[in-house]
Amino acid sequence: MAATQKGLSPALHNAIAALWRLRPPGPDNILAHPAFVRLREVCRDGYPNAGKDGPNFALSTALRALGLPCALGAAAAHFTSSPDEAAQGLDAALRATQARRLHLAPLDLAKDLPPLEFGPAKVCRFTANELSALVDDSRLKRTHQRQDFDIDRFAEFHWLVVEEAMMLDREPEARAVPVLFMDLSKDLGEIEPHKGRFPPAFEAALFFLLLAPWETWSTWADVDWRGFRVPWAYTVDSDIFVRANALPSADTLSWEDRIYDDGYGATVVEERPVELPLQDAAAADLPTWDQTRWAIVELARQSVLFETPVVHFLVRAFLADGVDEFLAHITTIEAALGLRADYQKEFRIAPDRHKGMRATNRMRGRVAGLLGGRPDADQYEHLFEVRSAFLHGRTMTAISTKERVMARSLARRTVEALILATRAGPITSREDFLDGLLDKGAPLI
Numbered sequence: 001m002a003a004t005q006k007g008l009s010p011a012l013h014n015a016i017a018a019l020w021r022l023r024p025p026g027p028d029n030i031l032a033h034p035a036f037v038r039l040r041e042v043c044r045d046g047y048p049n050a051g052k053d054g055p056n057f058a059l060s061t062a063l064r065a066l067g068l069p070c071a072l073g074a075a076a077a078h079f080t081s082s083p084d085e086a087a088q089g090l091d092a093a094l095r096a097t098q099a100r101r102l103h104l105a106p107l108d109l110a111k112d113l114p115p116l117e118f119g120p121a122k123v124c125r126f127t128a129n130e131l132s133a134l135v136d137d138s139r140l141k142r143t144h145q146r147q148d149f150d151i152d153r154f155a156e157f158h159w160l161v162v163e164e165a166m167m168l169d170r171e172p173e174a175r176a177v178p179v180l181f182m183d184l185s186k187d188l189g190e191i192e193p194h195k196g197r198f199p200p201a202f203e204a205a206l207f208f209l210l211l212a213p214w215e216t217w218s219t220w221a222d223v224d225w226r227g228f229r230v231p232w233a234y235t236v237d238s239d240i241f242v243r244a245n246a247l248p249s250a251d252t253l254s255w256e257d258r259i260y261d262d263g264y265g266a267t268v269v270e271e272r273p274v275e276l277p278l279q280d281a282a283a284a285d286l287p288t289w290d291q292t293r294w295a296i297v298e299l300a301r302q303s304v305l306f307e308t309p310v311v312h313f314l315v316r317a318f319l320a321d322g323v324d325e326f327l328a329h330i331t332t333i334e335a336a337l338g339l340r341a342d343y344q345k346e347f348r349i350a351p352d353r354h355k356g357m358r359a360t361n362r363m364r365g366r367v368a369g370l371l372g373g374r375p376d377a378d379q380y381e382h383l384f385e386v387r388s389a390f391l392h393g394r395t396m397t398a399i400s401t402k403e404r405v406m407a408r409s410l411a412r413r414t415v416e417a418l419i420l421a422t423r424a425g426p427i428t429s430r431e432d433f434l435d436g437l438l439d440k441g442a443p444l445i
Contacts, residue, residue, distance in 0.1 A: 326386075365445055
């Protein structure tokens with residue numbers, strides 16, 4: 001019996017068993033039911049991390065995740081668990097000091113990518129059963145009983161999966177309902193300038209993938225230079241005190257009807273994912289985006305060359321559409337190679353070896369110095385003029401596919417060159433490094 005296992009008290013097992021005897025649909029307010037109150041007291045008294053008053057909303061969330069019978073409708077009744085299993089699960093959750101988070105994102109539009117593994121991430125396809133296990137399908141169906149989980153359709157896509165470990169340094173109630181523990185004296189409307197759309201661990205993996213030359217591999221650049229899109233990322237938290245969010249619908253991804261003859265005279269209409277084909281070089285080169293390259297990129301990100309929001313804007317450009325994508329790519333270059341001293345002379349390192357050079361030419365010189373030639377500097381100047389025309393309301397035509405892809409390529413190659421520069425030796429000053437690039441590039445422009 002679970003109650004006799006080391007570390008699992010009879011009091012916890014008995015309190016769980018009492019709740020498991022409640023029949024559907026259960027009490028109107030389970031938080032006030034004597035059996036629930038008793039279990040909360042057992043948690044409070046038996047586990048030092050349970051909080052001063054014991055878990056309340058957090059405990060209700062955990063019980064649903066564990067399969068509380070009275071919380072399950074008739075259609076989901078088979079997702080219940082035994083009292084022994086529930087007691088063991090709750091005991092483990094109350095003792096846990098660390099949780100695992102999985103961030104899963106479908107790579108919409110991706111076609112035939114090779115499997116990749118780097119750092120805490122991997123890119124691959126999954127079977128429906130594998131996806132069910134990853135998203136903890138039973139827990140989801142216990143929590144969201146009316147949602148339809150079309151795992152089979154999701155299994156037709158590639159996925160980016162990133163795993164991270166999280167320390168559980170707050171009591172269960174604070175993890176379940178953080179708004180109740182919020183510091184209300186804080187400016188609730190403030191903007192965190194470096195906050196991304198997705199969790200930092202996921203965006204780090206996405207940034208790594210974006211260093212690949214997708215715009216070069218693309219065969220339909222006028223449709224999209226990307227090899228894939230990330231419409232959303234879904235997080236699976238092993239902490240059962242945190243309510244599992246509903247999985248987005250497979251309809252959020254790109255589908256098309258494919259019509260063909262079945263060979264017996266009948267016409268078949270089949271729904272299939274939309275895919276953007278890539279050149280053969282993609283399949284040949286992508287496997288080099290591996291653990292070794294990941295280590296190089298992660299080390300480079302610790303350099304002073306990445307103290308500005310270079311990563312932020314390269315990822316923003318990928319996630320944005322239209323002119324916002326274009327502007328983010330130009331801003332990536334400016335974040336990588338721009339200095340405050342370009343516009344404020346008092347911050348220039350003395351002596352100013354390029355006195356009188358305007359800010360745009362300083363950027364042109366650094367682009368040339370970093371990437372090796374005037375054509376790259378001319379590309380930057382052209383793209384900067386397009387950007388300035390938009391921002392300052394000047395008459396302009398549509399941004400062409402060529403300009404759009406050029407901006408992406410120049411931004412990516414700039415970031416890649418910065419990463420390579422960090423491998424040449426220690427860089428103690430970003431200002432000195434960029435001044436050195438200008439010395440090198442100025443004669444070329």
